[in-house]
Amino acid sequence: MNKFDSIANHLEPIQTQESTPTAQQENTLRAEVERSLSRYFKNIEDEPVTDLHHMVISEVEAPLIEAVMGYCGNNKARHLSCLV
Numbered sequence: 001m002n003k004f005d006s007i008a009n010h011l012e013p014i015q016t017q018e019s020t021p022t023a024q025q026e027n028t029l030r031a032e033v034e035r036s037l038s039r040y041f042k043n044i045e046d047e048p049v050t051d052l053h054h055m056v057i058s059e060v061e062a063p064l065i066e067a068v069m070g071y072c073g074n075n076k077a078r079h080l081s082c083l084v
Contacts, residue, residue: 033060
């Protein structure tokens, strides 16, 4: 399996006890990314890891823009002010 074939499966939060926040677990975007990357590394088996930064940014950028556009009511000027 190529590492990009099912990247969405590795980066999307999985609703298990592992992702349920406890006193020791944070429920922040950073914590979610850390848990997702941990799952990714556990699931890639012996595949080489290359261009990880690009892969993560490309997975995060689209939902970020979509969420901001929804929040701003598709107002591009307001959208830009949120992202800058």
